[in-house]
Amino acid sequence: MAQYRRSILIAVKIGMTKTFLDTNVLLRATITQFPFHNEIKTFVDTYLDGETELWISRQVIREYVSQATRPQLFMQPMTASQIDLQYRKMRLLLTLRMRQKP
Numbered sequence: 001m002a003q004y005r006r007s008i009l010i011a012v013k014i015g016m017t018k019t020f021l022d023t024n025v026l027l028r029a030t031i032t033q034f035p036f037h038n039e040i041k042t043f044v045d046t047y048l049d050g051e052t053e054l055w056i057s058r059q060v061i062r063e064y065v066s067q068a069t070r071p072q073l074f075m076q077p078m079t080a081s082q083i084d085l086q087y088r089k090m091r092l093l094l095t096l097r098m099r100q101k102p
Contacts, residue, residue, distance in 0.1 A: 019047060020055045021094070023063040030086055031068060033075035048093060055095045061087070 021029075021044070028040035047054060068078040068086070078086070 017051065018053045018055055018095075020057075021060065023060045023067065026056060026060060026064055026090075027067055030090070031075070031078075033072075035074065053095055054093065056090070058096070061096075 025040060025044065028034045028036050029044040030041075031037065044054070064086075065083055068083060071077055
């Protein structure tokens with residue numbers, strides 16, 4: 001748990017109004033079978049309830065799908081429809097950071 005809390009705190013230090021979520025944090029906050037789900041979800045929810053805008057990138061989405069659809073010791077792979085549902089929920093709560101063109 002300490003290593004995840006440390007990575008979250010590092011992300012939060014980027015700014016109090018906009019915070020980038022790492023793939024591991026997003027996985028643990030949204031999938032109940034992942035280790036430390038309750039702790040991480042509670043932590044992330046405090047930012048969703050506040051003034052902080054939570055951001056993810058397309059790379060985080062790719063990593064999320066990769067991790068969620070492969071067999072884990074603690075869960076079965078998610079199906080395409082389950083991933084789609086999770087993605088739709090995330091889009092309601094999170095901002096997708098797009099790479100700006102030069």
